[in-house]
Amino acid sequence: MSGEGGRHVHGAAGDGGPVTVTESPEGAEGPQGTGGTDRADGDGDEYADDYEGFEDFDRLALDRSGQAEAFDAIGDRYDEAFPHKDGQLAAGRWLADALAPGSRVLDVGCGTGLPTGRQLVDAGHELVGIDISPGMLKLARSNVPTATFQQVDIVDLRSGGRYGPGGSRELGEFDAVVAFFSLLMLPRPEIPYALRALRGLLRPGGLLALAMVEADVDDFAIPFLGNSVRVSGYLREELRRVVRDAGFEITGEDSHSYAPASIDVPPEIQLYLHCRRRV
């Protein structure tokens, strides 16, 4: 995803495949990140929450207008516009191989279910996918029929949220969460909260596979496959900090230069982080 003026925000190379720029497993433990519960409504885990206003996460989802509608309209053109997903496949393979057979995985902002949902199911894992776009969910159900898909906003995964821990439609605990290019659809102030919500759905030591586009933007409107969507991002140092502060250890990292097939989406740098929930 990318906006006017060449600001990079999602996407492998349209001319035949992604170009790997670096492979830099961080290996080192994150120095901080004691992790966090979701809201301060009393039913979450204990964790040092140095994030002011964290209890307001539910009120942060102020403006989703157009986001689901854009993806509904994009439909299966999304997969045509973003071929050659070598970086994404490699990150999915890391997750699939790191998990015990039959692990329970949540795919956040699952899109069409391709390639990641199908990859995880083919590897023998149990997949639950969530997305706000009914159109994307319809494609995902058809592409990955043995998985479960539900229309859920990321914000409702928080503790006490409808689909989060303690919620009336709680999704339960997961061995892993994958969030490829979905948290970038949130305004920046929501991203740390969203990461904490994902942490709250993971068993201790559970894994997070995260993909973002490297970009210093917040809720930035971009033309995307004939629609307009708003995206956010960080430069990589900042992204690492945000992820660690949300209670994750970063165990590996990969970045790819990706040029989508579509001409209205310029090349971008994709960042893939391999993370583990700090206990």
Ligand SMILES: C[S@@+](CC[C@H](N)C(=O)[O-])C[C@H]1O[C@@H](n2cnc3c(N)ncnc32)[C@H](O)[C@@H]1O
């Ligand atoms: C760029 S696509 C990525 C899809 C898929 N994860 C992939 O890597 O191909 C972003 C997806 O996030 C979904 N999304 C955007 N905002 C969301 C939200 N607040 N809650 C849940 N899903 C959201 C969109 O509908 C879209 O399917």
